[in-house]
Amino acid sequence: MTRLSVHIVWATKYRYDVLVGELKPRCRELLIQICKAEDVRILGGVVSKDHVHMHVEYPPKLPVSELVKRMKGRTARRLMDEYPHLKKRYWGQHFWGTGYGAWSTGNVTEAMVQAYLEHHRSPEDEDDSVFILED
Numbered sequence: 001m002t003r004l005s006v007h008i009v010w011a012t013k014y015r016y017d018v019l020v021g022e023l024k025p026r027c028r029e030l031l032i033q034i035c036k037a038e039d040v041r042i043l044g045g046v047v048s049k050d051h052v053h054m055h056v057e058y059p060p061k062l063p064v065s066e067l068v069k070r071m072k073g074r075t076a077r078r079l080m081d082e083y084p085h086l087k088k089r090y091w092g093q094h095f096w097g098t099g100y101g102a103w104s105t106g107n108v109t110e111a112m113v114q115a116y117l118e119h120h121r122s123p124e125d126e127d128d129s130v131f132i133l134e135d
Helices: 023-037 064-082 085-089 110-119
Strands: 004-011 041-047 051-058 101-104
Touching (some): 004 064, 023 064
Antiparallel strands (some): 004 101
């Protein structure tokens, strides 16, 4: 079966450092669940304090824009329901900033993307680790 791969990045609204403490692993967990449900394989990813990097492999029938919309929408809704203090900071109910960056990784090796993801990991935050979906 043909699969495409892409590196996706998106940030929290106003780049607030809200993905800390128990929010960070919960966001990671939600992203893994969403990707499993959408037949998307996570090759690597980093949840940082104010943004998310993901390197994924996905079926061609799923547009990248729809994938990002689902990941951002579902994580925002669940995180704001589970952590009511976020509703005070994001009074307009918009957790993620508008837009995202996406780069095809067809001509880039997996090792290059993993090195890039590792570069974006904060060394002082042991919980800011690269995550991979287990098959």
